Amino acid sequence: MQFKIAVVPGDGIGPDVTREAIKVMNRIGKVYGHTFEFQTVLAGGAAIDTYDECLPQNTIDVCKASDAVLLGAVGGPKWDALPGNQRPEAALLGLRKSLGLYANIRPAMVFEQLASASPLKPEIIGSGLDIVIVRELTGGIYFGERGEKETELGHAAYDVECYSVGEIRRIAKIAFEMAMKRKKKVASIDKSNVLLSSRLWRKTVTEVAEDYPEVELKHFYVDNASMQLIRDPNQFDVICTTNMFGDILSDEASQITGSIGMLPSASLSDGSFGMYEPVHGSAPDIAGKNLANPIATILSVSMMLRDSFNLVKESKAIENAVSRFLEEGYRTGDIARGEAKKITGTVETGDLITSFIE
Ligand code: NAD
Numbered sequence: 001m002q003f004k005i006a007v008v009p010g011d012g013i014g015p016d017v018t019r020e021a022i023k024v025m026n027r028i029g030k031v032y033g034h035t036f037e038f039q040t041v042l043a044g045g046a047a048i049d050t051y052d053e054c055l056p057q058n059t060i061d062v063c064k065a066s067d068a069v070l071l072g073a074v075g076g077p078k079w080d081a082l083p084g085n086q087r088p089e090a091a092l093l094g095l096r097k098s099l100g101l102y103a104n105i106r107p108a109m110v111f112e113q114l115a116s117a118s119p120l121k122p123e124i125i126g127s128g129l130d131i132v133i134v135r136e137l138t139g140g141i142y143f144g145e146r147g148e149k150e151t152e153l154g155h156a157a158y159d160v161e162c163y164s165v166g167e168i169r170r171i172a173k174i175a176f177e178m179a180m181k182r183k184k185k186v187a188s189i190d191k192s193n194v195l196l197s198s199r200l201w202r203k204t205v206t207e208v209a210e211d212y213p214e215v216e217l218k219h220f221y222v223d224n225a226s227m228q229l230i231r232d233p234n235q236f237d238v239i240c241t242t243n244m245f246g247d248i249l250s251d252e253a254s255q256i257t258g259s260i261g262m263l264p265s266a267s268l269s270d271g272s273f274g275m276y277e278p279v280h281g282s283a284p285d286i287a288g289k290n291l292a293n294p295i296a297t298i299l300s301v302s303m304m305l306r307d308s309f310n311l312v313k314e315s316k317a318i319e320n321a322v323s324r325f326l327e328e329g330y331r332t333g334d335i336a337r338g339e340a341k342k343i344t345g346t347v348e349t350g351d352l353i354t355s356f357i358e
Pocket residue numbers: 013072073074075076077089092260261277278279280281282283284285286291292293294296334
């Protein structure tokens with residue numbers, strides 16, 4: 001099969017890690033008989049330096065004409081003094097909006113070999129962790145009506161949480177579809193004991209569940225969910241939630257894994273199109289020094305193969321190659337934790353994982 005991929009390396013370690021992920025994809029292409037055609041475009045600080053804007057129209061056009069987007073990371077101290085809407089990070093919101101990416105998928109995984117990196121006790125984390133958070137990305141309070149007004153107690157400001165049935169249905173469907181490929185459990189997170197919008201959320205998710213009789217649906221209030229994630233994270237499989245609750249819970253879940261350099265993510269729209277990127281930022285402190293862990297980006301590519309291209313075997317081959325890398329005792333600096341392991345740089349890590357693809 002043939003696929004067109006727009007590559008947005010971005011800033012800092014973005015180019016370092018996307019380069020290694022492309023290496024892995026090319027190897028997958030060779031072994032499994034696919035052609036991946038890459039077109040590199042600029043966004044973030046790199047685009048500001050070249051075009052004087054963080055998200056040129058050409059970048060959007062190339063992304064739209066592709067089957068999927070691979071993004072590194074954007075931002076860095078060089079551009080920190082710019083006003084908010086001109087900063088590199090504004091390119092991310094612009095891309096999500098113009099590409100209609102309404103579902104953010106963040107797995108929180110702990111590979112068995114790295115279980116000791118989790119800040120949770122071994123008896124809680126067990127032999128690993130494998131949760132996926134499905135967060136609504138283009139609605140809710142971050143995009144609702146907002147304003148300021150005068151009240152008896154002085155000046156006030158407000159942001160409105162508003163969800164339509166259509167918005168809830170489409171994100172819930174993504175969560176249930178994902179659960180069907182996993183352990184068939186969905187936890188829907190809301191605050192329906194207080195919020196009217198959450199009551200609509202709960203009712204709509206319950207209706208969508210009727211189309212997935214094999215999937216077990218449980219509802220949690222967000223305050224309870226944040227406790228349960230620490231108390232017993234392995235009770236979760238797929239977590240489905242709103243924009244703001246997802247923002248907070250996905251950061252909490254990523255900390256449970258203890259290694260930000262290992263976490264991939266995807267932002268999906270209708271159909272199979274998606275943008276895939278590591279959870280970490282541009283890490284300017286280690287950019288270009290062959291120190292960045294490329295595994296989060298390599299695992300993002302594994303998600304791309306499975307979720308956008310339906311190449312399940314190929315996706316698994318990448319996960320297995322990462323597992324073998326860890327099994328054989330290789331570690332990038334960020335996950336070595338003082339253990340006597342074979343420390344690898346960015347390039348060597350990419351080369352080894354590429355060589356383990358079979
Ligand atoms: P960061 O994730 O870039 O770095 C946090 C720490 O983790 C640093 O010590 C860094 O060296 C380390 N780290 C991150 N990724 C690593 C990897 N792959 N391998 C080894 N170590 C790694 O977060 P930050 O320092 O808060 O932000 C730096 C810049 O990145 C800022 O400009 C921020 O706005 C931007 N940022 C971009 C994105 C994105 O593009 N999606 C996300 C978060 C932050």
